[in-house]
Amino acid sequence: MGVEQKEGQPAVGAHPEHAPAQWGTSLGYGEPIEPDELLKIPIFEGASKGLLEKNRGAVVRRHFKQGEMLCREGEFGSTAFYILEGNVEVFISSPIAHVSTDNRSGGFFRKLKSRLVGRAQDLRGETESQRFIPIDAPVDLAYDHPSAELGPGDLFGEMTCMNFYPRSASVSATSDCVVLEMLRNIVDILLKNPKFRAQADEKYRRRALEEHLRSVPLFAEIGAREQTQEAAAFLERLRERVELVRFNPGQVICKQGDPADSFYLVRIGFVKVSESHPGGELVLAYLSRGNYFGEIGLMGGGVRTATCTALDHVEVVRIKADEFKVMLEHFPHVRRRLEAGVRERQEQNRNALDMVTSVPLEDFLAQGLMGAQSLLVLDLRRCTRCDLCVRACADSHDGITRLVREGLRFEEQLVATSCRQCRDPLCMIGCPVGSIRRRNSLEIIIEDWCIGCGLCAKGCPYGNINLHPVGGDQPAEGGRPPMSSAAAKKAGVKLKAITCDLCTGLDEPSCVYACPHDAAHRVEPRGFFARLHEEQGRGE
């Protein structure tokens, strides 16, 4: 990915004749900048001139007129932007709402109807009232007003540039502006530059830390509930003492069994939490911006209970154990929430481990079904392939089926393509706005600020996430209209990710209800396959 720049070659995209083959994997058109000129820009201070020479052309200066778009949410890209002059608005133009299916008509003719609704109208279980939407910029966007302004000296698009994720938000110029657009090799040079890191750290502490902490539900209350001098003093103290730490893909952040010495908040990237067992690695969770880890070790026996590994370029905020203890002492409600969270996580981990150890079905494990919470299983001895299950699913969801009668086979059972609520939710990796998460029951939930980039649909190994077209220029029912910016005016049909919702609101999923041959069943995999295994054993 990205543009391969050879030494001495002109900037790719710097001249029309070097037009990029595919937008999003290279720089836009712009003026090339000489290394000497770059070194005068604050973020390049102290950078190696030699390295900049070698990467000549990997950064260009671009001019945008007021109202012009710099990038759009959901599009794949490989560049980061640094604002030299002027201001930009960063916003999400997708309706801040989720696709909800419910039955309005009632009675015999109950039929699910899909519509867009906001959180105020449809507060789903365990919705934590997250007030901020994490984006790939030094600021988070407020749920109620997903728009913010960036100005000279701000760097954005870093995560897209480093990890090639889709853009998390749209950016348009609110005044004529000049920006630097740079490829990953330039961002790499910046990150290796101690001066830049110091600047970034300082800027983060000064401007973003408090906002970041408040965007984490756990810490939100420190500011919201306790507007006391103590809270202010604590945040000030934390501002001085937290560390921003970066990790490369695959790098271990903390290892199971090591002493627990810090608490971490994820700022950029994705972290895999796993436990090592004699039979292999058991993935417990994937954490993205706004999530935290390390509290179990600190609040428990002082030893790490799991290994946390950076899945991509990760930046975490490290809070040392001493500060963490101070926080627990001074803010009892944070302690209580943390303790409840610890209990919840430990319970989930025990369940996951119990599932792996109690069912001796090697094939089942190999097919990845063990990770599922709930499966749609078709008994192929009974199924006449009439496809009524698929038709019923489509009928229930505005003609868009969430079920395909294909999938993995286990003996004479077909595990149909329908959300499995996996324990290793690969779909959660890479969501640029962190809008896909799981409930405590491990069901996937797509948050209102899904931008429809489709990365989760690509990430799901079973093809169980679909994109539901919704009218982007129409206000969501109960939600708000798109932002009043250039992109919103252009917004036509938008997409929202959807998964099988088990026909929530109905007594039984439509696919099961409509099967005339008693072949379709929603099952809890562990019990179902264990019974099947026993039956086979008796048969033999």
Place this chain on the structure above:
Amino acid sequence: MVIDWTTHRKWVLASAGGVVIAAVAYVPHALSVRAKPFGGTAMGIVYGAAGLALMIFAGLLGAREKVPAWRVGRMQTWMRAHLWLGLLSFPIILFHAAFSFGHGLTWWLMVLFTGVTASGILGTMLQQYLPRMMTRQVPLETTFEQIDNVREQLVLEAGELVAAACAPPKAAPAAKTEAAAGAAVAMTAAPVAASESAARLQSWWESIIRVYLEHSTHLREGSVKRREVQHALRQLRTLLPPAMHDTVDSLEDICGEAGQLRKQVILHYTLHGWLMVHIPLSYALLALSAVHAVMALRY
């Protein structure tokens, strides 16, 4: 629908009870009528009305399937009711007709009714075995509507394999020494043989294998061409050099997959083909039954 005792017990017992009650009621009715009992008597009309009601209910399954998402009872309950009440309607109608086919419209009605019942029983019997057979014999089963697309993909895949195997070898670099030049001369025979093999593979691909893959899901042509292609693949393995055997193996796998698609098509049509008889006969039966009921009650 697979019939098992656990889930069908209630329906079996209820239907059997219905038959017994109808039979018990029929005996005194038959004895009380001086001549042969017939459908026009009060008891006969009761049997006829009950039979027609059961037939209409059984026929409603078709309408129910048009709206699978409606919450008007689980579909499997409807199916069980269709099976057992539909079956129960047959003896009831026999009691109504006093075990006679009659003549004219009633004869046609009884013929249709027998056809509907027999085709229904046949379909139910097929459903006991064919799904299991399809599961075992077609491990690479795909969605029925996608079969043509999958077949086209197989043709493309096989074509690419053949093209890769028949591609001319890369030109050898110019010989720089005398010894190397000698070796190159000695090796010229190999490319000639390779080109002959490639031409043979290409020719058989065009004339036999591709034709089979393109017609593999056609019921008649597929069967004939399947034997041809099996023979051709065996011969190719003998005629082609070992270096090309991997390609032949892959082609055989692809043809095997196409064969599975064909088997799926056959089993699918068998599994659903009886409906082509059952459904039209059912419509005809219901329409004529309505005519019969009106005529019988009016005249």
